[in-house]
Amino acid sequence: MRKVLTLARRELSAYFFSPMAYVVAFLFLLTVGMLFLWGLKVPFLKIRIEPVFRTGAESTLRPLFDVLAYGLVIVVPLLTMRLMAEEFRSGTIETLMTAPVTDTDVIGGKFLGAMALYLLLLAATGVFFLLVVIFGQPDWGVAGMGYLGMILLGASYVSVGLFASTLTGHQLVAGLIGIAILAFFTAGLYLLVLVLPGSYGDAISRANMINNFSYFPKGVLDARSVVFFITITAFFLFLSVKVLESRRWR
């Protein structure tokens, strides 16, 4: 575990020593701030999102979380795309492979490093919750569950992004693969449900990450969703390890 933590620390500092983390964090907070304080209106797409923080609105971050769940489909793969792809591209993977660490350690370390950055980003949204506390009457249970949901959702997104990153040495391609997989597990499954008949639709709907996340911002701790996110995260981490392993014998 020590090795994993060391790798995670290394990964996190790599983020902070590159402009990438700051740019992503800036864009992320700017977008969240815009949604929270100004809302979003795209008339030609008929998109209209009211600002979350407005006089008379519910004292909750729920609408923000709902939008973020979709927004992170793009943000997280951008954060994770370099995790393994950069190692492959620069050849440092060979050094890593010869170091006294297992493939699982490597994937675990990368995952925890990316998760740490994700959690920092999430923590930065705490200022918006602070506003709700000051100007309204938030439901602490709902807020707590919302953040727990964001953590679990983020973990599964990061594991998917990491898996995508293990597949190629091109960061951009890794990012696109990650976005594609996450888009499938969110919007893709949603659209699939619309065309499938009832019982199939229900089953497919259960695999939708957004559906599983939707209970948390309502203040519901649903063990099914917790299990879903943990197993999905574990599965993609397992796949990542297997892909990395395959480099040894390919």
Place this chain on the structure above:
Amino acid sequence: MAVRKRSKSETGAAAGRDMKTARRLAAVNVVVSVAAAAALLIAVNVVGDLAAVRRSYRWNVETLARYGLSPTAKRVLDEIGQKIILTSIYTSADPKKKPEDYLPRVRDLLNEMGEYGRDVTVINVTTDRQKAEVLSRLRRRLDAKAQDQGEAIKAFQSLANRQIPQYDQIIGRWKAYPAKGWLGGFGLAKAVENALTANKEDLRSAAADVRAQLAGSALPNYPRMTETVTEALENVRGRLEGIRRSLREIGTIPEKANQAKPQLSKALAAATAAAEKVAAAAGKVGAPEPADPPAVLNKIAAASTELANAAADAQAALEKFSADCGEGQYLPYARAWVVDMVPLPARCQGLAGAARRLTEQALGVRETVKVEVQKTFIVEQIRPVMPALEAEAKKIEAGLARLLAELGEPDQGTKDILETARKDEYLQAQSEPVGQLLERLAGLDKLESQDELPDQIKQENIVLVEVGEKAGVVSMDDVWPLASRRDWEMGLFGEEEERRVFNGDMAISSKLLSLALPPLGEVVLTFFEDIPPYMVQGRPAIAGQIPSIWLGALRERLEKADLKVTEWNLAREDEPPKAEKGRKQVLLVLPPPEPMPMPPMGGQELPQWNDQQVEKIRKAIDAGANAVFLARYLRPTRWGMTESPQYGLAEYLKTDWGLEVKTDLRVVQALADELNPGTCKLPVVRWWYMPLSTFTKHPVGEPLRARRLYWADACPILKAKDSHPGVTVEDILVVPKGSATCWAASNAQQLERQMWLGEGSGIVPASAQGDLAPPLALAVEARKTIGERTARIIVLGVGYSFIDQFLTPRVPRFEADETMESDPPPTGNVDLIINSAYHLVGQGDFIGAGPAIVQPIRIIDPGMMAVVKIGFGLIWPLLVLVVGVIIMVVRTQ
């Protein structure tokens, strides 16, 4: 042991094979392990999705109860052992009812119900195709349940298709009937033609209505179609039977005319003879003066008396003849019955009258004037009118002869019709199937709750609730009622803004409850009324200031809330209706009537409210029933009276329960008058629709705290000063202390007058003697121990707010530009009675949770908002970027 050494090339090939095998093995290992992991992933999630696991490992950690299911909803879902389908159909295009604003919460709730319930299916309709599927499913269900009705309606359509052409033929024949034909003499030909045309139109219109309903995409309303068809057929049958009966009766006239001819002719001949006798006694015009005028006058008097009698007999004979021929219904319409625009009996009556007057004049002149004058009277006054008298008698006789001749001999065509009618065969082919179909329709089972569904499903933004074979609709006004004015009081919104709160948990639970479970209790409408039948003139109706007949909407809502409603009229019955085993009763006691003045001498004594009635209520409560007392501000009812009549239960509530119901005070809610600080103004709308949702934490009122409810003619309820040991009183609805513009006015009449005269401003709150300032209770519960049980009553001083005239019209509201808008009717009021009833019958667990009261984000002034936006929306992200730039710069240096 000899070992053969491999050559270099052999070793390379083996290594290559080994590598290949190793790769293959590794690949197999990866595939198998990934497949196993995937299988494990699916298995774990499938197990987690099993209903039992799902229900057991789900926790709601909300602190404000906004999104989760209430205990009531959970209990309802637990108790319903049938399949439930919940369908949200939120597709309104109205900007005030946009689905994107209102649907998400509804979906959340339905999904929560779906997660919690064992056999709950949730469907969220968003597309027209999905809506069409739902309608088609409902239609199939309605068709299956209304199979008999459907067949009867088909039978009607076939009957209409068959009979409409028949009517065309028959009408054609009647149109061709000669204008001077025998029946035309009675005006009957045209009447029959009109009646048959009306029948044809009724059939055509009902058939078209039914066809439109069955062919359209909307749900067929079988109860209404059955009603339409029944009404049309009843009208058709009524007209057909009328025609058949008329023809049967009229067919007897020729025979009766011939039978009556001798007697009638004799009577009329006697009249003519008497008239001639009078003329002979008077002498002809131009004849010499009578020598003995008194004797002549005597003769005239005797003869004219005879004429009067004969004419009266003739009149009686004619009237009897008319009565014999269809009870006088037909002859007055016969052409020959009228001579020179005057009916024959009237002519006889006129002749008799003239003869009587002549007798009186002759005798009077003979007694009072001199002989010379008598001579002049005979010559100048009597003789000149004699020819007219004779002529009238003859005209009547001739008229009768013509009448009898006409009636006695119909033409051949008419004879054929009358003969068919006599045998009861005329229009039988049309009438009989109509009667049979009506019998079939009358024997159909009543389709429970199906009459409302087709109409309700046409509303915008609804939730369709299906439980087993039953279905109902929850409207948007129930799921999203108007918010209480608490927000406005906080200064957040203008009065013109329509704000709604989510009440879906309560609304959908109630609907499920009413569709699936047997009645939870019985509400006994208790009143003292004596309403005389409509035709009894001069006898006043006795009822209190909330007559039971005004509570139709309330009864309906109580029944929909799964409560049985029965009646107890204290004026007629000594005891309430017997409760069904295991079902508790709650009396809903209406205000008693005020004492009626004693009737004038000889008039029937009116039933009066008295102590005996109070005793009946006391006995029922002592025997185990709880009660809700409806009270209101009692308006002076008699002209010139300024004081409110006494509330007949005031003494009982005071002595037994320690409650003083001040029905002589009206709770008034005004607005601060900006032009005259420290005073108030009375807006007309608030006078009639007083918004007040300041409920206490009492379980009956608490769920209604976030709802916008209106009240009218409310009266306060005080705790009696003298102590009532053992009675506990708890407030439910109050005007809180410190409400500066709300008070209980003792001069409500005067204030109302001022308001109507446009002088409703500059009013000082609670200024009149006897006014009460807040805190005021408008609804309270009192409890005490009777025997071994706790008896409970709830007194609602807002009783007037439950009448139909208050609950059904929309609530007017002035917009900022002074145009008038309206809000949905204040139907939420009824929830106060429903909750009270649940509470008092021991089913308090079924009281819906109501909307959660959550303080929204409070008003933020624009300056502060700008600071917040710049600080948190721009500076905060920039700060992160700046930190990054600094780190990068430091690192590069």
